[in-house]
Amino acid sequence: MTPAASFCERALETLGLTSYSSRAYATLARLPQATAPDLADATRVPRQRIYDVLGSLIDQGLVAKTPGKPAAYRAVDPASAAEALIRGHRDSLARLEVVASDLVAELRTDWLTARSGLRPAAARSRDELGVVARMDHWREYAHHSVRATARPPFDGLADEDWVRRVRAITASGGSVRCVYHADLLSDPRLVARAESFAAAGEQARVTSAVETRMILTDSERALLTLPSADPAPDSAPGPVLLVDDAHTVARLQETFDHLWARATPFTSAA
Template sequence: MHTDDRRAADLEELGLTNYEARVYLALIRRDVFTAAEVAREAQVPRQRVYDVLEGLTRRQLAVLHPGKVAGYSAVAPEVAVDRLMEQQRRSLGRLERLSDDLARELLPTWDSGRTHTDPLDYVEVLRDAADISDRFARIQSEAERELLSFSRPPWVTPSENVAGFEASARLHAAGRTVRSLYSQDVLDDPVMLEVVRRFGEVGEEIRIAESLPLKLIVADGSTVLCDMPDPVARAGATTSLVIRHPSLAETLRMAFQSIWEQSPTLDEALKLREAATVRDAAAASAAAGAEGGAAARSAAEGGSAAVGGA
């Protein structure tokens, strides 16, 4: 990291904004700067530098020199750091008092809540399509370590799953796990096949299962979202369950892993499909040839019988 960037980051840790840190670092390079000069030196927008300088002056980290053209200078670094530390100590003291008061106020409510439990507090039932879509996006966006999913028709279009695309890229970049099992139906859908390839390009690991019983996503080994097609309601109706239960999530992770290990990659599945198509074509051609040969033999035998009869 560039030295000034590191110093600015340290000043931000002490409570300055990025612009304030950059302007202070510029001010210490010379005795006095005008606002325009320090804006150029610190690479801060001209329209913002006046507010930044006013803030530093108010916090006693810079000194204003009035005149026809006002100038500004920095206080000595050791003084500035001491003042920032003192401001942090005061802020920390206020937070400690606030947290103590808040804890005392909330404790009675928390205690009374221990007397009420609902065995299904960890299960949420969703039936509205918009609610299901929103929760699906949130689960993907909030995943920090792992996303595992069963994907089968009806497919979610890319415009409906921007969060999934971004989550795949984010988790992959962080060295985390993002894996999807797609049912073989995807091989017959050119549009969806292209979508799957796009997910693979940003880091999603992909395999093709022979069949999948339902659509499912498991996030961070603790949260499960699954679609449960309604066998009674109108065709296409579905109910989604959000279940926050680590034991259930772990069981489904094991099921996912079992199917994953038995399933080919997307490229392998496409090669297997192509080979099967070639075999089927060859078998059909052989069958047609055999039928043609049998018909020819039958015609020849019929002709010989006719000659003999004559």
């Protein structure tokens, strides 16, 4: 690896790409074009992962596919690629700003009251405020529709109660959809667990573009994991926010639908 390539890959990872995606784009940018097998050989990205990596780069607007047999891939202009990555961060920040605004609107009156020395008219617990929750609360709220995103460490896949709830919802005519982060495919045990959810009736897709854990129930409320204060990759997830503002939930639903449309069906990806 040349010093220039090393810097480019580090910069791309800083902008949000995985190590495989960073390596693939940086290498492809220095070539007119390349087939997937040739790029896998040049980058040492496993051949079973290179198509997922290229699919993710295409979804993010960083790579274009040239029709043919075999198909070839070419990198877009680095200026356009950098802008696409920055735009993704702006979109994520905009979603968090909406959630943070609702959080402030919900809590600030009680915060000021607590510091005024006055008792609030009606005492409410933190859960009743609709602010702090647990991810497994979705089972209490979901009756006919669940839309979820999952990323490492995929805690929910180990919960048999979640599987039973998925089965109950789908058996009664409801629908459950989940978009998993592509890291799922690197662990056969996780794949097997995801298959048990699929057997219970869950529809699943896979993409590397999953940025946070989120569960939308009945298009009425959302459970959203906020970023952890610890930046380490293996750190525990951040706090879970319960959102029931109709406008915010609608925005999160649109975000999920967009992610779902770009993701790969789990059955073919696995």
